[in-house]
Amino acid sequence: MSEFSTLSRDERALYNPAFTGLAAARAVQGHQTEFGMPCPVVIATLAAVMALQPTIRTALPRSTASGLHRWVQEHPAVRASMTLNATAIADVVRPGLLMALQTRTLACDAQGRLHVPNKALKKAITGGSDDVIAVQKAALLLGRWLPSAGSTSTVMTMLGVRP
Numbered sequence: 001m002s003e004f005s006t007l008s009r010d011e012r013a014l015y016n017p018a019f020t021g022l023a024a025a026r027a028v029q030g031h032q033t034e035f036g037m038p039c040p041v042v043i044a045t046l047a048a049v050m051a052l053q054p055t056i057r058t059a060l061p062r063s064t065a066s067g068l069h070r071w072v073q074e075h076p077a078v079r080a081s082m083t084l085n086a087t088a089i090a091d092v093v094r095p096g097l098l099m100a101l102q103t104r105t106l107a108c109d110a111q112g113r114l115h116v117p118n119k120a121l122k123k124a125i126t127g128g129s130d131d132v133i134a135v136q137k138a139a140l141l142l143g144r145w146l147p148s149a150g151s152t153s154t155v156m157t158m159l160g161v162r163p
Contacts, residue, residue, distance in 0.1 A: 020096025
C-alpha cells in the first residue's frame with residue numbers, strides 16, 4: 001500500500017488542482033530565483049510531487065548547499081517513497097499545472113518552459129495550516145535544488161523514477 005493511499009482526509013485536501021498548481025508554481029518560483037530562467041515542466045512536476053509527500057518533506061535539508069546524491073543515499077525512504085508514489089501523485093499534479101496555466105499563475109515560453117509572471121504569485125508564503133505552508137516551502141526549495149544536481153534524467157534516476 002502506498003503512502004498516498006493512506007493519507008488522512010485533511011492531507012488529501014492538499015491534493016486538489018488549485019493547491020497542486022500552487023506547489024508547482026512555488027517550484028517554478030524557486031527555480032527562477034536560483035537560476036534566473038524559466039523552469040522545465042518536469043522539474044516543476046517533480047518538485048511538487050516530492051513536496052506533497054510528508055515523508056520526503058520532513059527529510060529535506062534546510063538549504064540547497066547539501067548534495068542531492070548524498071542526501072538520497074542518507075535517506076533511503078525518499079527513493080522508496082518516490083518509487084511507490086511518484087506516478088500517482090504526478091497524476092494529481094498535472095491538472096494543477098493546467099489550472100495554474102489557465103489562471104495565469106504560471107506561463108509557458110516558446111520552448112515549453114514555465115515561469116511565474118510578474119505579480120502572479122506573492123513571495124511571502126502563507127496558508128491556512130502548517131501543512132499548506134510546509135508544502136509551499138518544500139516546493140520552493142526543491143525548485144532551487146533539484147536542477148543543481150545534474151541533468152533532469154540523472155536527478156530522476158537518483159530518486160528512483162523513470163525519466
